[in-house]
Amino acid sequence: MTSKPRYINDPVHGPIELTSTEWALINTKAFQRLRRIKQLGLVDLVFPGAEHSRFTHSLGTLAMMGTLIRFLPAKPEFRRQLDALTPTLRAAALLHDIGHFPLSHLFESVYGHWTRTKWNLEDVDRPEPSAPSLQEAAHLLSHKPSKDFGYNHERMSAEVVLHRKEIREILDRARPRIFTGLVAKLICGDFVREPDGSGIDSGGSDGSSWRIPEVPIAAALLMHSSLDADRLDYLKRDCVETGMVYGQVDEAYISRMLQIAPAKEDPTQFVIALPLKAIRAADHYMLARFHFYTQIIYHKTVSAFNIVAGALLLYLLRNEELAPYDDYRSVRYLVNTDYFLNFTDHLFWDKVRSLLGDDSLPGAWARTLYYRLRPETLKLKELFVDRKRSRPTNRLAACVTKVQDFHSRP
Numbered sequence: 001m002t003s004k005p006r007y008i009n010d011p012v013h014g015p016i017e018l019t020s021t022e023w024a025l026i027n028t029k030a031f032q033r034l035r036r037i038k039q040l041g042l043v044d045l046v047f048p049g050a051e052h053s054r055f056t057h058s059l060g061t062l063a064m065m066g067t068l069i070r071f072l073p074a075k076p077e078f079r080r081q082l083d084a085l086t087p088t089l090r091a092a093a094l095l096h097d098i099g100h101f102p103l104s105h106l107f108e109s110v111y112g113h114w115t116r117t118k119w120n121l122e123d124v125d126r127p128e129p130s131a132p133s134l135q136e137a138a139h140l141l142s143h144k145p146s147k148d149f150g151y152n153h154e155r156m157s158a159e160v161v162l163h164r165k166e167i168r169e170i171l172d173r174a175r176p177r178i179f180t181g182l183v184a185k186l187i188c189g190d191f192v193r194e195p196d197g198s199g200i201d202s203g204g205s206d207g208s209s210w211r212i213p214e215v216p217i218a219a220a221l222l223m224h225s226s227l228d229a230d231r232l233d234y235l236k237r238d239c240v241e242t243g244m245v246y247g248q249v250d251e252a253y254i255s256r257m258l259q260i261a262p263a264k265e266d267p268t269q270f271v272i273a274l275p276l277k278a279i280r281a282a283d284h285y286m287l288a289r290f291h292f293y294t295q296i297i298y299h300k301t302v303s304a305f306n307i308v309a310g311a312l313l314l315y316l317l318r319n320e321e322l323a324p325y326d327d328y329r330s331v332r333y334l335v336n337t338d339y340f341l342n343f344t345d346h347l348f349w350d351k352v353r354s355l356l357g358d359d360s361l362p363g364a365w366a367r368t369l370y371y372r373l374r375p376e377t378l379k380l381k382e383l384f385v386d387r388k389r390s391r392p393t394n395r396l397a398a399c400v401t402k403v404q405d406f407h408s409r410p
Contacts, residue, residue, distance in 0.1 A: 010056070012237050013063040021087070021174040022062065022094055028166045029341055030098055034058060036344035040238060041104030042305045043296060045372050047242035054097045060233035064251070065093035068222050068229055071255045072272070078216060078260065085219055087178045091171060092186035093229050098167070099156030099335070102345045103313075106306055110137075110313045112151035115328040132318070137311035151328045158184035160335045182215065189224035218260050218270045227254070227272065227285070235285075235292055246291040254281050301374060309348075312365045316351055 006023050007015040018026070025031055034055040044050040069086055101107035161167055161184045171180040222228055232251045239247025254274070261273035274282050296302070316322050325331050325343055334340045355366035367373060 008059060010059060010063065012060055012233070012240060016059055016063045017066070018062075019087070019090075021170060021178065022090065024170045025091070025094060025167065026059075028170070029338075030160055030164050030167055030335075031055070031058070031095075033341050033344060034097060034100065036346055037100055037102055038104065038345055039234070040242075040296075041106055042309060042369075043104075043242065043299075043302050045305050045369075046299055046301050047244070047296065050238070050242045052237065052241045054100050057234055057237060058094055058097050060237050061096060061229045062090055062094040064229035064232045064255075065090055065222060067252075067255045068232075068258065072218075072222075072258050072260070074218075074260050078218070078270070081216055082219055084176075085182075085215065087174065087176050088182050089186065089219060089222060091174075091178050092183045092223050095161055095167070095183060096157060096187050096223070096230060097153065099158070099160040100153045101156070102343065102348055103309065105153075106309055107313065107348075108151070108153050110310050110317070111328045111331070114314065114317045115151055118327050119329070132311050132314045134307050134311050137314060138307045154188045156328075156332065156335075157187050159332050160340075161187065164336050164340075186215075186220060186223045189220075216270060217263070218272050221272050225272065227274075227282075231289070235289060238296065239288075239292060242296055244292070244296060246288050246295060249285045249288050250281055254278065254285060257281070304374075305369065308365045308368050312352070312355075312362055312369070313348065315362045315365075321351065322347070 003020045006018045006020075008018065010016050032055070035053050037054045038044065038050070039052050039054055039057050040047075040050045069082065069089065072082065074082060101111060161171070161180065168180060171178045171183065223230070232249075232254070235247040235249060236251060237247075239245065257274050257278035259273050259275060260270045263269040263271045317326070320326065324334065324339055325347070331340070331343060334343070349370075352366045352370050355363045356370060357363070358366070
């Protein structure tokens with residue numbers, strides 16, 4: 001006898017149906033930690049409605065994954081594979097951000113830079129403890145963490161899935177079976193295919209082992225692609241919460257129009273695609289993403305606050321004031337401890353409050369963030385377009401040239 005499904009009401013997707021396994025995962029300490037990490041970091045300093053969390057986004061990604069799987073047409077043999085993988089795909093969607101860093105992607109960028117510097121993984125000298133410059137913060141925030149070193153939230157989420165006991169035990173005893181190792185690989189975007197076309201070995205927390213089934217690329221693309229469950233949720237959710245209209249795409253129509261088609265590079269492989277009649281919906285979706293980033297994520301004032309926060313975070317790391325969260329590697333080793341549960345936005349804001357009375361430059365930065373003392377920035381048209389190249393410029397690097405000297409802040 002199967003247990004009745006549970007439902008959570010969501011402002012974007014309506015009632016979200018949950019299996020007993022998904023309900024158990026949501027009620028773990030590690031997943032509840034996501035309530036204390038805002039989806040958009042410091043964006044709420046400019047768009048006050050952006051108070052939603054990684055918790056609600058993860059639920060929305062699960063809802064979108066269920067919708068995509070339900071509408072995806074396929075031949076019987078592919079449908080059988082997809083049905084067997086559905087619990088695993090849904091678990092990957094639900095847990096894709098479970099290892100996320102605080103303050104959206106700001107911590108991720110700074111921690112990646114600091115870890116590579118600290119452990120001499122880059123050809124740079126380790127700086128002495130000091131207050132970093134805003135230019136330095138802007139430079140490191142303008143570069144995504146290198147996937148070569150694995151310093152990103154996807155890899156951290158995989159670490160939580162594989163090594164946090166409360167998560168691993170739920171996944172390993174789930175029925176229908178969820179392939180825990182495959183969940184981690186799907187989160188990281190690793191398409192699972194051995195040279196001989198077979199699956200790979202995986203093991204349970206109880207010492208058991210089994211063969212992971214081969215994952216069709218089309219199924220893996222539901223988790224990692226330009227049109228995946230993650231993007232379809234955050235685009236609409238973030239725009240709803242910020243009050244912007246750019247993300248109002250017709251995700252229901254796009255989901256219904258999804259098809260399976262041969263890949264151009266390898267016709268023996270199949271990918272997800274849209275028919276020609278859905279091209280306008282796809283165009284709208286891509287343009288909506290473009291405007292979402294330019295008008296919200298890279299808003300000139302948001303970028304300025306991110307630079308200040310990045311400089312302050314780098315100062316705290318250099319002066320070893322965030323122990324035991326000293327670098328990426330330290331955080332990774334904490335995933336199965338209660339220390340990991342406190343690695344949230346609250347950790348940063350507690351440090352900000354402790355510096356409010358400090359007369360130093362970091363104290364000025366702390367007051368700028370805590371009291372929202374708006375930094376002066378470039379005009380949007382100057383910030384956004386490089387007329388000589390006719391393409392978007394590095395907004396963060398441009399923004400820093402007009403950030404005021406925060407020594408003068410009260």
